Amino acid sequence: MKQKFDIYKEKFTKYWGAKSSRSKGVLIGSILLVLFLIIGGSIFANKSNMVPLYNNLSLQEVGQIKAELDARGLPYELQDAGKTILVPEDQANTLLVDLAAQGMPNSGNVDYSFFSANTSWGMTDNEFDVIQLDAMQTEIANLVKSIDGIQDANVMINKPEEPVFVSEQPMEASASIVVNTQPGYQLEGSQIKSLYHLVSKTVPNLPTDNIVIMNQNFEYFDLNNSATAGSTDTYTYQQNVKKDIERDIQRRVQQMIGMMVGNDKVVASVTADIDFTQENRVEELVTPVDEENMEGLPVSVESIKETYTGAAPEGGVAGTGEEEVPNYPAGEEGQDGDYEMVKESINNEFNRIKKEIVESPYKIRDLGIQVAVDNTKEPATENGEVEYLSAAEEATVEDGIASILDSIITTSIDKEYGEVNPEEKVSIVLQEFNGNQGSSAQATVTIPTWMYIVGGLLVVIILALVWLLWRRKGTKEEEEQVEFAEETYRPQPAAVPDIEENPETEATIRTKQLEKMAQEKPEEFAKLLRSWIAED
Secondary structure (H helix, E strand, O other): OHHHHHHHHHHHHHHHHHOOHHHHHHHHHHHHHHHHHHHHHHHHHHOOOEEEEEOOOOHHHHHHHHHHHHHHOOOOEEEOOOOEEEEEHHHHHHHHHHHHHOOOOOOOOOOOHHHHHOOOOOOOHHHHHHHHHHHHHHHHHHHHHOOOOEEEEEEEEEOOOOOOOOOOOOOOOEEEEEEEEOOOOOOOHHHHHHHHHHHHHHOOOOOHHHEEEEEOOOOEEEOOOOEEOOOOHHHHHHHHHHHHHHHHHHHHHHHHHHHHHOHHHEEEEEEEEEEOOOOEEEEEEEEOOEOOOOEOEEEEEEEEEEEEEEEOOOOOOOOOOOOOOOOOOOOOOOOEEEEEEEEEEEEEEOEEEEEEEEOOOOEEEEEEEEEEEOOEOOOOOOOOOOOEOOHHHHHHHHHHHHHHHHHHHHHHOOHHHOOOOHHHHEEEEEOOOOOOOOOHHHHHHOOOHHHHHHHHHHHHHHHHHHHHHHHHHHHHHHHHHHHHHHHHHOOOOOOOOOOOOOOOOHHHHHHHHHHHHHHHOHHHHHHHHHHHHHHO
């Protein structure tokens, strides 16, 4: 066994000694890489992936689940200050089902399912009222938590006691709610309004004026302005509207002028003055049906005609007798007279219009547009000089831009604010843009110096690597030639003929037996010799 070990050791030593330093390094590195892959793969294979089982748990719920996992001997991890429990991925689904069957996690809150599971005849009215109020608070908190941006909620409801005597005025309840919002999240007005109405419609006799809502940072949410106290929600809304209007007009101006002179040769800026005064009014108008003659539509006509013939009564004042016609001159004595009266009454109907007008929440009161245009031509001349637009060309471009801006300003500003003079609200500048010449000749010259330095270093590194590879290849060929020469001219050992072994005879065999017996059993060998001597 030892001889075989020595033989293998000698062969390995010869094999290892014949290898070059590079071959030895490659072989050792390969062995280490294989070992690293085997060990790393076994570690990762045995390591289980931990996934969250529950998130945002209370300390009571975490204690219940932790005790159950300890009793089962299952591994777990706690994160987020103990609010999140991680378990092996392959056991997460099974644990969810098993824990849900055991009623865990149990936060200790009472919901409406308590009544179906714990109804009994021995429950008093006071106990029932307390449990019902607790269940109502829990259910409202769950509804509030379902709104985006709210992580948790605590609800406290104060229900008034029923009066002893009947009263026409109902007793009102009150509610206080503390919500835990996500960091950096701002509740919108619609969400705050939903919170108030959600609680008000859930609790009987609870008006919105008796509800107080605040967050964990002691910021109150008011229903009147649908914003937190001290916030700038109205300001933010107005600024957003102003920015949207300016951005929309700026894009249109940029697009239209860019089609004329090029998108990279024009820059536009828009400033708007927005009137956020909102008016709601009711108008009751009466207009004629025939607007030209200012006449209405006749709906009823009454015509009266009277005639009289005979002598005028004596004396008296003209037209003042009991049977006299007013303002009709009295006749003189001894003369006959006659009169005629025509009276016509027409009732006309006019248009009666009632308008309930809600003005727009904002109007554009004033608008200013500033446009800068690059007055250079592309491409540059052969000498690399920049060519500019002529005075006539600049005038043409300026007139075209002015006509476009005049139309935009005239149609954007509300007519309520009087006549608009677009020339006073437009500023057009034609000037060369710095760094945007568009010249191909200058583009080739403006290559930074550091790019040449980096390129030279890369070339030197590549040449050095090529030289090292070529030198290493030449060294390897020389080593192979030396090894080949040593193997070729290595002196071969002389062949030694084997010693011819004489065939063993019977006398030789007996001699070997006697020698072996003399070594192992000297006493018996001595007795054998004595017996041979006695016989002789």
